Amino acid sequence: MLLLVKNKEDWSKVHSLSIGLLGLGTVGSGVVKVIENHQDKLIHQVGCPVKIKKVLVQDIEKEREVQVDSTMLTVDPAEVLLDPEIDIIVEVMGGVEETKKHLIQALQQKKHVVTANKDLMALYGPELLAAAANYQCDLFYEASVAGGIPILRSLVEGLASDRIAKMMGIVNGTTNFILTKMSKEGRSYDDVLTEAQRLGFAEANPAADVEGLDAARKMAILSTLGFSMEIKLDDVKVKGITEITGEDIRYGKQFGYTMKLIGYAHRDQDAVEVSVLPTLISNAHPLASVNDEYNAIYVYGEAVGETMFYGPGAGSLPTATAVVSDLVGVMKNMRLGVNGKSSVNPQYQKHLKSDDEIYSKYFIRFCIHDGVGVMTKVTSIFATYDVSLEKVLQHPLAEEKAEIILVTHRASRENFRTVMTELREVPAVVKIESVYRVEEGDTV
Amino acid sequence: MLLLVKNKEDWSKVHSLSIGLLGLGTVGSGVVKVIENHQDKLIHQVGCPVKIKKVLVQDIEKEREVQVDSTMLTVDPAEVLLDPEIDIIVEVMGGVEETKKHLIQALQQKKHVVTANKDLMALYGPELLAAAANYQCDLFYEASVAGGIPILRSLVEGLASDRIAKMMGIVNGTTNFILTKMSKEGRSYDDVLTEAQRLGFAEANPAADVEGLDAARKMAILSTLGFSMEIKLDDVKVKGITEITGEDIRYGKQFGYTMKLIGYAHRDQDAVEVSVLPTLISNAHPLASVNDEYNAIYVYGEAVGETMFYGPGAGSLPTATAVVSDLVGVMKNMRLGVNGKSSVNPQYQKHLKSDDEIYSKYFIRFCIHDGVGVMTKVTSIFATYDVSLEKVLQHPLAEEKAEIILVTHRASRENFRTVMTELREVPAVVKIESVYRVEEGDTV
CATH class of the missing domain: 3.30.360.10 (Dihydrodipicolinate Reductase; domain 2)
Known part of the structure; x- marks a missing residue:
């Protein structure tokens, strides 16, 4: 664009909004396509054209899914991150440590950020969001979870x-x-x-x-x-x-x-x-x-x-839809001059449940030497620790062994673990084959 | 609240936000409960307490699901709509013509509106949204479609x-x-x-x-x-x-x-x-x-x-969730001073498809006098108008009649209608029992 927009008064002078794209892989190609193919919808919502100005890639010569003017491509992050005409950085390159530095640099340049990077957001989300708020920039990341689902x-x-x-x-x-x-x-x-x-x-x-x-x-x-x-x-x-x-x-x-x-x-x-x-x-x-x-x-x-x-949790165009919808959000905020104000700090201090507060049903499949009293021994261990059984299935295997499949009622993880430890010590228990969480249709 | 908030500069002086509620039935009671029970979350997001100040009801004495201080109740719309301390009107009374007048009056008073009224929005949505934009007010209506689903x-x-x-x-x-x-x-x-x-x-x-x-x-x-x-x-x-x-x-x-x-x-x-x-x-x-x-x-x-x-399409609390989430949206906009700017005018002129542009599969169940050549006659009518058959089931009824069930391939509504008209004129066709649209899992 021809003018740096930082508040709504300038909006009428804006001729277009410029995007800097970090990465041109699967999702990046999708972003290029969605911006091109849905330009009319973007203009209608944002009030001006939306253009990709520079794209950071690893290899300029590489064959790609989308046609991008090669003069737009660069291998130098600074050419994207420091370009004063670029308003918004879209990060679809992946990676964590170096990518984080890029985004911090972008925010310092007062560029808004849209990212699809779950690795980064899971590790450094709070830090990046704080930096964005500090520089009055938006940092949106809808595409980082479940692709096309908002x-x-x-x-x-x-x-x-x-x-x-x-x-x-x-x-x-x-x-x-x-x-x-x-x-x-x-x-x-x-x-x-x-x-x-x-x-x-x-x-x-x-x-x-x-x-x-x-x-x-x-x-x-x-x-x-x-x-x-x-x-x-x-x-x-x-x-x-x-x-x-x-x-x-x-x-x-x-x-x-x-x-x-x-x-x-x-x-x-x-x-x-x-x-x-x-x-x-x-x-x-x-x-x-x-x-x-x-x-x-x-x-x-x-x-x-x-x-x-x-909806679709991944894929080029679905994920790109989420990225470009975030872009629309940033651009609407730019028009209103309210960037950097939508994120809300966590309301609560974290408190993780301990194992005796975590309740669940369990499925266990294990193999025993079949013999008198074995089943009684096994079920008594469950009973001792208040883990009651909802479903039991036993069937014979070769060599006088038997397979037992149990589904428990809800039990605390602590008690269930103790049961499993004791079960492993029963001489007749040959092998614990598998243990799974069980989830019913009940709501809470 | 103690001060009319019309721009963000005043926000720090705001002690609370005041709601005027039109209606205290199923959804209205839910709104009262959600605002009470989730007040801490609202304060965290909005920055100040949210209070219901006045409630328009038909009968002050009526027993209700929720306890509301009787001094807050009124049967006079003006007491809610014209109260200068009320910032936002929540309309959950239903009805169309009179309700519309109330909401127009609220907007004229520069009060934002949240409504759950689908009848009203389906009939007068564009007019009401234009009025809201004109008075720089928000008019949100998430709860009008599919209750708790955003x-x-x-x-x-x-x-x-x-x-x-x-x-x-x-x-x-x-x-x-x-x-x-x-x-x-x-x-x-x-x-x-x-x-x-x-x-x-x-x-x-x-x-x-x-x-x-x-x-x-x-x-x-x-x-x-x-x-x-x-x-x-x-x-x-x-x-x-x-x-x-x-x-x-x-x-x-x-x-x-x-x-x-x-x-x-x-x-x-x-x-x-x-x-x-x-x-x-x-x-x-x-x-x-x-x-x-x-x-x-x-x-x-x-x-x-x-x-x-x-999700849940109706019900007191689910619908109230959508209403109060809209309220949060209005209040966030108030804090940023950007009310009345989020609605976007339709991008396209309406163009409805004609019957020869509407394609669908159909299910037809009808009864015939069973006889030589009847099925040939019937199927030839479908063939004449390019309606091909995907599934056919015939079974005998009493008195030499038979029931025929057909599922067609995709056909234009115009052609399908002509087929049905001709089918009705076949002497051996006793009765068309039923016709339904058929929708496959195919995506477009």
């Missing part, structure tokens, strides 16, 4: 008057794709992972997805906003999907459950728990039918009750 | 950068409750309606719900926002659920469909269609599993793809 806005504005008691999310498309295929086609984890990699739903190194870290980052961001409490990545208890077997899924089905990687965030009074765990969720729950690479976030508010937000 | 915000802000191609909504809880019961329990319309009335899910006079008018109002509001085009209530083609029979639901099931009252809004280029029709929707579609009194709006955006927003 869930952050819905939590902060749509449910602004409610107190959120519980959020459960399928917030990682890769793992949901894998679990859906395993569940529907009876295939093994390794087999489906290979297909997912071939189709582009899983990366060559899938660790961050399949080990639950990606989902944990999103849950840290969601619970920080939803509970108005600074939840850090380390506060999120995480387990991935790599050990889930076809048997677990099949027995789950038999009991009326679907296996999902569920991000779970719950508040009792002012104490919260946040986790990402493979979970057997009741088929009656709306999350159970969220399949393939789709994401959904189920939100239970004290007043509103049950709501759910469903 | 769908209007999601359309306007969350999907601000996208072009919406299609919206389908289950936006009436009463009819969804009735159809769910009919479908799951095999009960008749009349039987379930009576139960719904007893449980409070249907009104004593259920006409506006069961005849589709309530849903049509919501679709007019949704499509006006989603397509950025002024869609009027009269533009919405409407049919209710009163003629749906158990047979229709059963045959639908047999073909893999669920019967729902679907609000349908579709855009091709710049031409749109909006309807509310009983629809057999594929079980694979996310809307098919939205049951009981729940609402959901499925939105297909060109870039974002498929999204869905699910």
